[in-house]
Amino acid sequence: MTPARGPASKPDDSQRKRRPQARALATRDQIVSTAIVCFSNLGFEGATTRWIAEQAGVNQGLITHHFKNKEELWKAAVDRLFANFRNDFAARMEAWQDADRATRVRLIIRHFVRYASEHPEQLRFMMQEGLNSGPRMQWLVENHLSAHYPQFQAMLRDARAENMLIEGDDVHIFYAFVGAASTIFALSAECEHLTGLDPATEKSIEAHAKLVEAMLLVTP
């Protein structure tokens, strides 16, 4: 397949270095992307390495080579997932730095709903693991969730300073907010079967964001 590279029996390293590495990284990338979808839809046990490899269009042996085992692949998938989340919100917060505090609170709430609609795999992932209390859930909390919760609390502090937040303590508001914002998108297939509504349409996302905002914030 690859074009002949002349009579040299052992190719020198300078030629061989870049290209294979780039391809290897692409392979790794492709496996992680596919793993995110598989794990979030089927759970850790439900997703098989064979199926992930097949969907990714790579050989099953490569999963072992790049990630050692299924558990490490799962961690790589989670890392990618939260890196995307962090990058997205970091960019937004920078864009909103000039807005006043009350407006920023509303923007964050609405954007979280929008992010949930665009990344239902993130929410499914969290629920797949959060439902039982195994070691993977613990790893997830310690390595990722625990860093995000204080950011959420900071938002609540701002909202309270503006007298716009519903009464309740942080923990209850956190889970009520996350649940209200994300469940419809995490269960989008069920929603469509049950009610006929596809929650992923622009109109539906906007309606849900408006509802969640109204649920959390008191009318002035």
Next chain:
Amino acid sequence: MTPARGPASKPDDSQRKRRPQARALATRDQIVSTAIVCFSNLGFEGATTRWIAEQAGVNQGLITHHFKNKEELWKAAVDRLFANFRNDFAARMEAWQDADRATRVRLIIRHFVRYASEHPEQLRFMMQEGLNSGPRMQWLVENHLSAHYPQFQAMLRDARAENMLIEGDDVHIFYAFVGAASTIFALSAECEHLTGLDPATEKSIEAHAKLVEAMLLVTP
């Protein structure tokens, strides 16, 4: 183990009928109860029939005998789960039939939160299956969920008639409500790891019920 029943080599049916049947029903019951916990915690693929049999204290072969296969056991577990839910709410609705409409709406909302806290397995079960769109999810919607959704809509109708409901359409309010009410209990292990709060305490349940009620109903 069983006391000798005399010299009769073939026991007559009248004596043999009741006792073994009662024991068989108890076995069936025990398997279903255990299956509910296992399936809701680990998901369909994660829960193994071996583990369920072991936890239930019965032989693995009995699962096949009573339920034919894993799928049928799962359906039996769902049927039991929703039967409990229906019975519980039917009893409540009867007890509240004399209350005025506005009070009944508040009672239903609060009781749903309380039920969620007392039966986190129900919510975990729904989420385990609702996250992917396989045939089990379809079965669940058609055989159980589709019967409950109109009841929820009836409650919304009452609430709107009393001008106490937040603005939004039925589908969005439904999933926002279910998510806000149940997520904290479905993810109780995660919640405790992340925040230190055990959501299953009486104080916490009451606080969450109050919050969810405030999120759904407008202040008069």
Next chain:
DNA sequence: GTCTATATTATGATAGAC
């Protein structure tokens, strides 16, 4: 109905050629 033993399959992981 209950149990023991086993057949069959499918999964995660590995070995080794290229």
Next chain:
DNA sequence: GTCTATCATAATATAGAC
């Protein structure tokens, strides 16, 4: 780094004694 072939294991389902 990539691929094929294979091992070891664990799961569902079955067969048949009691």
